[in-house]
Amino acid sequence: MFALLRYVICNKKYVIFLLILLVSLITYYLLLTPVLAVDAKCNNPSALSLEEIEQCLPQLNDELNRMKTATKPLEGQMESLQRQLAQIQASIDNLSTGIAQKQKDLDIREDKLALQQALLEHRVKAYYIRSYLADPLMVILSSIQAGDLFRELSYRQTVTREDRQVISSVTAEVVNLLTEKDKLEKDKARLASLQAQVDKNAAFIGGEIKKAKAYQADLSKQIASLSARQQQIISQRQASLNLPTSLGAGPLYCTDDRKLDPGFRPAFAFFTFGIPHRVGMNQYGALGRAQAGQSADQILQAYFQDFSFEQRGNVNLSVQGYGSVPLETYLLGIYEMPGDWPLEALKAQAIAARSYALSYTNNGSKEICTTQACQVYKGGNKGGNWETAVRVTEGKTMISGGSAVSAWYSSTDGGYTYTASDIGWGGRSFTKRVRDTNGDISSFSDLFSKAYDKDSPCFYSAQGFRNQYAKSAWLKSEEVADIANVVMLTKRDSGVSSHIYQTDKPNPEGTDTWDEAKVKQELRNRGGSPFNSVSSVLVSADFGSGMVTAVTVNGDRGSETFNATEFRNFFNVRAPANIQIVGPLFNIETK
Numbered sequence: 001m002f003a004l005l006r007y008v009i010c011n012k013k014y015v016i017f018l019l020i021l022l023v024s025l026i027t028y029y030l031l032l033t034p035v036l037a038v039d040a041k042c043n044n045p046s047a048l049s050l051e052e053i054e055q056c057l058p059q060l061n062d063e064l065n066r067m068k069t070a071t072k073p074l075e076g077q078m079e080s081l082q083r084q085l086a087q088i089q090a091s092i093d094n095l096s097t098g099i100a101q102k103q104k105d106l107d108i109r110e111d112k113l114a115l116q117q118a119l120l121e122h123r124v125k126a127y128y129i130r131s132y133l134a135d136p137l138m139v140i141l142s143s144i145q146a147g148d149l150f151r152e153l154s155y156r157q158t159v160t161r162e163d164r165q166v167i168s169s170v171t172a173e174v175v176n177l178l179t180e181k182d183k184l185e186k187d188k189a190r191l192a193s194l195q196a197q198v199d200k201n202a203a204f205i206g207g208e209i210k211k212a213k214a215y216q217a218d219l220s221k222q223i224a225s226l227s228a229r230q231q232q233i234i235s236q237r238q239a240s241l242n243l244p245t246s247l248g249a250g251p252l253y254c255t256d257d258r259k260l261d262p263g264f265r266p267a268f269a270f271f272t273f274g275i276p277h278r279v280g281m282n283q284y285g286a287l288g289r290a291q292a293g294q295s296a297d298q299i300l301q302a303y304f305q306d307f308s309f310e311q312r313g314n315v316n317l318s319v320q321g322y323g324s325v326p327l328e329t330y331l332l333g334i335y336e337m338p339g340d341w342p343l344e345a346l347k348a349q350a351i352a353a354r355s356y357a358l359s360y361t362n363n364g365s366k367e368i369c370t371t372q373a374c375q376v377y378k379g380g381n382k383g384g385n386w387e388t389a390v391r392v393t394e395g396k397t398m399i400s401g402g403s404a405v406s407a408w409y410s411s412t413d414g415g416y417t418y419t420a421s422d423i424g425w426g427g428r429s430f431t432k433r434v435r436d437t438n439g440d441i442s443s444f445s446d447l448f449s450k451a452y453d454k455d456s457p458c459f460y461s462a463q464g465f466r467n468q469y470a471k472s473a474w475l476k477s478e479e480v481a482d483i484a485n486v487v488m489l490t491k492r493d494s495g496v497s498s499h500i501y502q503t504d505k506p507n508p509e510g511t512d513t514w515d516e517a518k519v520k521q522e523l524r525n526r527g528g529s530p531f532n533s534v535s536s537v538l539v540s541a542d543f544g545s546g547m548v549t550a551v552t553v554n555g556d557r558g559s560e561t562f563n564a565t566e567f568r569n570f571f572n573v574r575a576p577a578n579i580q581i582v583g584p585l586f587n588i589e590t591k
Contacts, residue, residue, distance in 0.1 A: 099187065238463075238578075241463055243276055243463065243582065244275070244372065244411055245276060245372050245410055246336055246372060247283050247336055247338070248334075248375060248376030252411060252412070252456065254458035254461040254463075255461065255462075257271075257462040258589055260471070260472040261470055262472050262474035262591070263469060263470065264474075266535070267476065267591040268477070268534070268589070269462045269472070269475065270473070270571065270579075270581050270587075270588055271462050272414070272462070272581055272582045272583045272586045273415055273546075273583060273586065274412045274414025274453070274583055274585070275410070275411065275458045275461075275463070275582060276423075276582060277410050278410055278413040278416065278423070279408045279418055279419070279425065280303055280304065280407055280431060281304070281349075281408070281410075282410065282411075282436055283345075283410065283411050283412070283453075284412050284452070284453035284455060285302075286345040287342065287345050287452075288451075288452030288453055288454070289302065289452050290342035290344040290348075295344050296344045296345075297309065299348040300348050300351060300398065303432075304407065305431075306430045307398045307399060307405050307430045308399055309351075309396055309397070310396075311395040311396065312354075312358060312397040314395070315363055315364040317357060317361055318361070318364070318368070319367070319368055320367055321370060322377075327358070328394055330377065331354055331357070332381040333378055333379045333381065334349075334350075334382070334386075336353060336376055339385050340384075340385070343388065346386055346388075349389065349409070350386075350390045350393045351398060352398070353407075354393070354395075355397050355404045355405045355407040356404075356405075406428065412453050412456040413453060414451070414546070415435070415450075415451035415452075415546060416434065416435055416436060416547075417432070417433065417436060418431075418546075418584075435544065435546060436452050437452065444541075444587055446543070463580050464575075464578040464579035465578070465579065466577040466579070467577075474591065475579070477534045477535075477555075478533060478534075479575075480537060480553070481532060481533055481534045482519060483567075483570060483571050483575065484553045484562070485516075485519050485523055485528075485530045486500045486573075487566065489519055489522055492527070496522060498511050499514040499518075502573070502575070502576060503516075503574075503576070504577065529558075530557065531555040531560075532557070533556050534554065535555055535556075536590065537552070538551070538588070539552075539564070539587060540552070540564075541587075547564070547585055548568075548586055551567040551568075
């Protein structure tokens with residue numbers, strides 16, 4: 001036990017050196033490197049333009065990823081260090097117990113020695129007396145008879161030797177006791193110092209990791225805030241498309257631009273799979289699933305999670321423009337799905353509409369609107385199979401956490417649905433990402449044949465158009481080159497963002513908008529090499545999640561690959577008229 005203590009104490013400098021080295025590494029990674037922080041302007045998202053947001057998001061994401069990369073191995077080392085500290089602490093605890101026992105033993109020995117010391121004084125006195133009496137000459141001159149002379153002499157010498165041995169033994173025990181007590185006090189002092197050093201360094205390291213985690217949390221909040229602002233700006237830009245959020249707006253009208261000839265070559269069109277918002281039930285997907293034999297329950301379970309079906313009462317709802325209407329009567333006037341669709345699809349829609357109404361109104365305490373902003377209501381009784389769907393599902397509601405689910409739905413999801421947080425709505429446990437197909441997908445051709453909503457006219461379409469060029473969304477080679485140049489320029493200098501809006505519309509910041517030539521010149525001025533023309537545009541897609549991950553532009557200056565979200569957002573800022581990419585999964589058609 002005490003050999004181990006001596007080893008720990010003797011090697012204390014080595015242990016502390018390792019702790020200080022790790023502390024230095026953490027201090028370097030977690031305290032010094034944040035000096036590379038993002039621009040201060042990124043802390044105020046409401047005041048940023050879309051282009052500035054596009055600059056801030058990569059910086060914040062890079063900073064967050066760098067911090068996570070830096071802290072991940074250190075967290076692992078911290079866990080290892082904590083295990084080592086636990087072992088050291090266990091050893092210290094054992095040593096402390098051993099020291100306490102040793103102290104107790106020494107106290108007992110000290111008490112015994114106190115008695116032995118008293119006896120020792122008597123033995124010393126007796127020793128000197130016997131030493132004197134044991135002198136052979138004294139014995140000879142005494143009155144002892146000759147027969148007893150040798151016995152007396154032998155006895156006295158034996159007793160004298162015993163006294164000498166006892167005196168020597170007790171004296172050695174006292175010296176040993178004093179030595180061990182002195183060593184014990186020194187060991188206790190060293191052990192206390194080691195314990196203090198270990199506690200101090202463990203607390204410091206834990207504190208630094210805590211600070212790093214807090215910094216990461218701050219970055220995550222900034223990213224979330226910027227992302228929300230970014231989506232707000234893009235949503236405003238896309239409002240002119242008048243894209244229906246559900247079938248309640250009436251028949252879908254999405255033009256297949258592949259059939260239109262813009263009159264120029266090469267021509268590029270950006271086709272999006274589905275139309276907003278792709279959260280919750282895919283209405284055309286419900287049609288496909290019902291045609292495949294799935295029940296209403298199975299359809300809803302495919303699009304939502306973390307919920308159960310429960311019965312709810314026929315509460316009164318306050319319906320905008322109609323006053324108080326019983327829930328089940330209200331549902332009869334919902335116009336969100338064609339009445340001639342399969343009954344199971346209609347039943348799924350009825351349950352979703354009931355759940356949404358209860359959630360939106362908080363069980364009748366809030367008014368609900370009658371447009372797509374809520375769900376389309378026209379009053380009366382739609383009748384037919386829709387009435388049947390409402391009647392047979394009466395009271396059936398999707399419940400999560402004791403409350404009705406806000407059972408969102410959209411007309412066409414393009415083969416994939418997303419969570420509420422994916423599109424900036426805030427997390428909802430009952431939403432989920434769904435690959436809405438009847439088999440694995442490894443290519444766009446697979447998607448066209450296996451997606452449940454493939455029959456929707458808006459399953460695959462280019463969004464937006466210009467009055468010229470056959471009223472199509474086709475772009476010229478130099479227009480695509482300009483969009484790529486804008487991305488490259490803004491990445492080099494975020495300060496130019498106010499100049500790179502659409503050239504065919506007024507500048508929203510009241511300054512001059514740089515045209516294609518100006519963008520190319522400014523890019524050259526900053527050491528960039530612009531595209532003059534584009535020969536092809538390719539996308540890399542993750543068919544598991546249904547998202548494009550990268551866009552590669554090939555042209556006269558070679559190739560350039562962009563982050564897909566970054567490219568899409570700049571496209572939506574710079575593309576002419578109201579031409580937009582409206583979702584995370586898109587492809588490029590070429591003529």
